[in-house]
Amino acid sequence: MQTQHTSMDETPMFCFQCQEAAKGTGCTIKGVCGKTHDVANLQDLLLYSLKGIAWLAEHSVSPLPEPLEKEVALFITDALFTTITNANFDRDFFFHHIRLALELRDRIDETYSLATQQDVTLPHAATWSAQTDAELEQIAMTVGVRRTTNEDIRSLRELIMYGLKGMAAYTYHAEHLHYSSTEVDRFMRRALAATLDDTLSVSDLLALAMEAGKYGVDAMAMLDQANTSTYGHPEMTKVNIGVGQRPGILISGHDLHDMEQLLKQTEGTGVDVYTHSEMLPAHYYPAFRKYTHFVGNYGNAWWKQTSEFQSFNGPILMTTNCIVPPKDSYVDRLYTTGNTGYAGVKHIPAGSNGQPKDFSALIEQAKQCPPPTELEQGEIIGGFAHHTVLGLADQIAEAVQNGAIKRFFVMAGCDGRMKSRSYYTRFAEELPQDTVILTAGCAKYKYNKLPLGDIGGIPRVLDAGQCNDSYSLVVIAMKLQEMFGLENINELPISYNIAWYEQKAVIVLLSLLYLGVKNIHLGPTLPAFLSPNVVNVLVENFGIAGITSVEEDMHLLMEV
Known part of the structure; x- marks a missing residue:
């Protein structure tokens, strides 16, 4: 119609x-x-x-x-x-x-x-x-x-569209590593077409949104296979957050394939490579740690880039989403590539006929720049994707059974500029010492530098990687369910307090709902695109809730 x-x-x-x-x-x-x-x-x-x-x-x-x-x-x-x-x-x-x-x-x-x-x-x-x-x-x-004038139909169409955008992001990265899925591709096409169909009811669109969650799981699993088959399984790694004495290139965004090409082309040039924001987890992969000039992570989450890019002093490569309008102080050192772009910013195109991208312009500019200005010193630990965590399964099971670990908190998702997001730092600080945080995405920057300690050698913050690595948290939860012989994933001692910002978080949410996970708390605000009626459906069927105060939510989530 x-x-x-x-x-x-x-x-x-x-x-x-x-x-x-x-x-x-x-x-x-x-x-x-x-x-x-x-x-x-x-x-x-x-x-x-x-x-x-x-x-x-x-x-x-x-x-x-x-x-x-x-x-x-x-x-x-x-x-x-x-x-x-x-x-x-x-x-x-x-x-x-x-x-x-x-x-x-x-x-x-x-x-x-x-x-x-x-x-x-x-x-x-x-x-x-x-x-x-x-x-x-x-x-x-x-x-x-x-x-679309009907508020509820509009809400569900956009929920589906934003889920598709997130699914496309994961699929994009997998395809660049030569992994693809005809089933996922055809679903995206079918769901796009369905958003033009005025005969579909609210219940029809809800069903399609849940189906998007199913294909979201498939897309994330495909990307996990692509990344780990190409670069090895992430390993527990301590990442330097200080700086060296040589000039550097800073890589931000999410694209590991771009990371690989940049490391190869900078080897032996006298230029160091640093990660920023969601590229931090590149340090966890064995294939990248072999490069001695891959020296550390610089700065924090994406929204701080306007100050951190200025102090870095060298060229910056934005590989995917998370660019913000640049300041004049560093715009001449900023480069985009892939699907990322900003008017007036130099863009690195794809190589022709399957050849690598040419990053020589960044390398030559870096050689003329001073080393980065140091922001901080020390190390942060990560690399707790599903392969590493499952290797600790017996240790974790023992800690749960003897009461050393009472509860896991999934605090994955996104960081952002709103001051209200300090809630997540305070929540992490106030968690009892017998709890463990499972995280993925740039939300971790709200607490990954806090001295939260460990439980019997198990760090209290287990960072699985990028938002692209959220699948690891699903695998870990399902493995824990199997280990403890539980029939329902919601019987696990896991609470979900997730921060969201953009559309990859939407497909992660739909995937969790498809898997039957309930009582997810989402903040710092519920999505504006959800109409009151759609929110009510999600609350009634899945127990979706917003956040309130640290104290109230802590009490509630410890009892779930």
């Missing part, structure tokens, strides 16, 4: 996909992230174009030719990833990708038209066209979130 085409011109933009949505409802003039209204609208149009592509592919009576199907899968994955919060702010990039989407849609339309004989009304997403950039911008203002 064709969706009615209406104009939504009340405000220059509308975006509520991340935790920092303005006033807890949505950004309407400029994104809190720094995204301008024109870029926000172009992102909406790119997503709308993907839905049209997916609809045509799904409704053709004969399958797409295999090369075209793969091209569609790769384009959908890449394009979804570009619209994640803090990934790409470059309007020219989106003009280009929207035109690529239209070209791809036209080729799919040829297959659809030849294969489909019955008279079908195509949705506007599959038929719209524009000749100029100005026309693209006009259409872009009409196809955003508020095009």
Whole structure:
């Protein structure tokens, strides 16, 4: 059924996909992230174009030719990833990708038209066209979130869309290591098409959101296999947080494949490599620790980059989402690559014909820069992905059985700028000494440098890695369930107090719900895109809750 085409011109933009949505409802003039209204609208149009592509592919009576199907899968994955919060702010990039989407849609339309004989009304997403950039911008203002007027349907469509964005991020990284899943690709396409279907009810969309959780687990498992097969299983590692005397390159984002290429190209150059934010867990992989010039981690979570990039002194490479609008003091040292971009910032393209990316510009610039200014000294410990933790299974089981460990707290997810996020630092500090924190993602920067000690040699903060490594926490929970002979995962002494920021956290949440995990606390605020009725459904069916005070939540979660 064709969706009615209406104009939504009340405000220059509308975006509520991340935790920092303005006033807890949505950004309407400029994104809190720094995204301008024109870029926000172009992102909406790119997503709308993907839905049209997916609809045509799904409704053709004969399958797409295999090369075209793969091209569609790769384009959908890449394009979804570009619209994640803090990934790409470059309007020219989106003009280009929207035109690529239209070209791809036209080729799919040829297959659809030849294969489909019955008279079908195509949705506007599959038929719209524009000749100029100005026309693209006009259409872009009409196809955003508020095009769906029913609040609950809109809420669930966006829940699905943001889950797909997170799924695409994991799939993107796996594909760059030559791992893929036709089943995951086809689900993303089917779910995109479903968001154009006005016949789907609230219950239909809830079911689709739970199905997204199933494929989210599959996508995370695929990425885990890709990373560990390529770079080895993460190992318990102490990471230096000081600096050396040589010039350096700082790598941020999430892309381990970029990490590998950069380390190879900087070897023997006299330039050291440091990680920042979500690249910290690269130190846990055996394949990277062999490089003697891979010297440590610099700084903290993504939102502190405007001060930390300035003091680093050398070039910075942003590999994926988590870039913020740069300051003049370091913009000439900032580089983007992959799906990340910012107008005026130098971009490192993919190598041609499968060749590595060329990072020589960063290396040459680094040689002319002073060493990093030291921010801190010491070490932090990590590398507790599922392989390492399962190696400690007997030790952990004994600690649980003799009462040394009373409860585990999953405090995974994202960090962010809001002062209210200090809640997570205080929560970690106030946890009883017989508890252990399981974490993944940049949320760990709220407590991974606290002196929380250990329990019989088991650190009280077990860092599994990036948000991309959240699958490890699932594997650990299921292994504990098996070890203790429990029928229900919710019988485990595990409480979930998760911080969220962007769309990878959404697919992690849907995956946990699919696995039957209940009583998850989510903060610092509940998602703005969840309508009151949808929140009520999640509360009634899964026990989803927000956070309150450290004291109240501590009491409640210790008793779950």
